[in-house]
Amino acid sequence: MAKTAFIGLGTMGFPMAGHLAAKGHEVCVYNRSAEKAEQWVAQHGGRMAQTPAAAAEGAEWVFVCVGNDDDLRSVTLGDTGVLAGMAAGSILVDHTTASAEVARELYAAAAAQGVHFLDAPVSGGQAGAEQGVLSVMVGGEEAAYSRTEPVVASYARSQKLIGGPGAGQLAKMVNQICIAGLVQGLAEAVHFIDKAGLDGEKVFDVIQHGAAGSWQMANRHKTMLQGEFDFGFAVDWMRKDLSIALNEARRNGAQLPVTALVDQFYAEVQQRGGGRWDTSSLVKRFETGR
Incomplete structure (x- = not known):
């Protein structure tokens, strides 16, 4: 069993670290809010540290799952960052959805x-993290990936090395681009069903098994029909992810007109007070006739 550290015990990190402990790995946790770390230790055992560097001391693997590029730099770099506590030969695994730029920056800092x-x-949302069935897109070196794969399997159903440093983040951008278009299409379908006077349950019961079917349809159509959005992957988080993808597209020249449009639709949902609603809340826009 591995000696590990897990930095960031939010919606995703808390259950992911829990799966590591459940598989028998030694886990030391750090969270900016010490109360959350105390809660994790009380529930899963292990121990907590006062700084990321202290959590990383002696760990073979250090896992990080925080909010954004700046959060990531704050827990990895500097005197209290994990790299200050990591020994040569150990592996730093970042599960944050961040930019490819910061991934390459941290790759270089670690290699030094x-x-x-x-x-x-990762992809799979809170439910995937809690059930231990996440999909993981990885960038880096083959040797480090091969060593890490059995440990990450504690909370992953599928994982794949996509390419070199930054490739995992680029693949996650592809994931979010796909989801944005799918959810908007599903929102328009729910709106059309309402205007056409159809029984939505009957319609989706049929079409989800055909070419129109998707994870989003199978898992979100019922709550969209019922107007329930107080769960799942939040609009605020989606806008952060889409911003990363759109910034990368401006850099590499990719054209993302649908993604940019859906990002603006999510901005409207935020203006309605739905920043913490599930991403399927795009359908709420149609209540205003827009």
């Missing part, structure tokens, strides 16, 4: 002290 770095954003 003999530490391996993998950017490994």
Whole structure:
């Protein structure tokens, strides 16, 4: 069993670290809010540290799952960051959805002290984290990935090395681009069903098994029909992810007209007070006739 550290015990990180402990791995946790770390230790055992560097001391693997590029830098770099506590040959695995730029930056910083770095954003949301069935897209070196794969399997159903440093983050951008278009299409379908006077349950019971079917349809159509959005992946988080993708597209020249449009639709949902609603709340826009 591995000696690990997990930095960031939010909606995703808390259950992910829990799966590591449940599989028998030794886990030391750090969270900006110490109360959350105390709660995790009370529930899962292990121990907590006062700084990321202290949590990383002696760990073979250090996992990070925080909010954004700046959060990631704050827990990895500097005197109290995990790299200050990691030994040569250990592996830093970042599960944050962040930019490819910061992934390459941290790869270089880690390599300078003999530490391996993998950017490994995840897909599957809170439910996937709690059930231990996340999909993991990885960028980095083959040797570090091969060593890490059995440990990440504690909370992943599928994982794949996509390419070099930053490739995992680029793949996550592709994931979010796909989801944005799918959810908007599903929102328009629910709106059309309402205007056409159809029984939505009957319609989706049929079409979800055909070419129109998707994870979003199978898992979100019922709550969209019922107007329930107090769960799941929040609009605020989606806008952060889409911003990363759109910034990368401006850099590499990719054209993302639908993604940019859906991002603006999500901005309207935020203006309605729906920043913490599930991403399927795009359908709420149609209540205003827009």
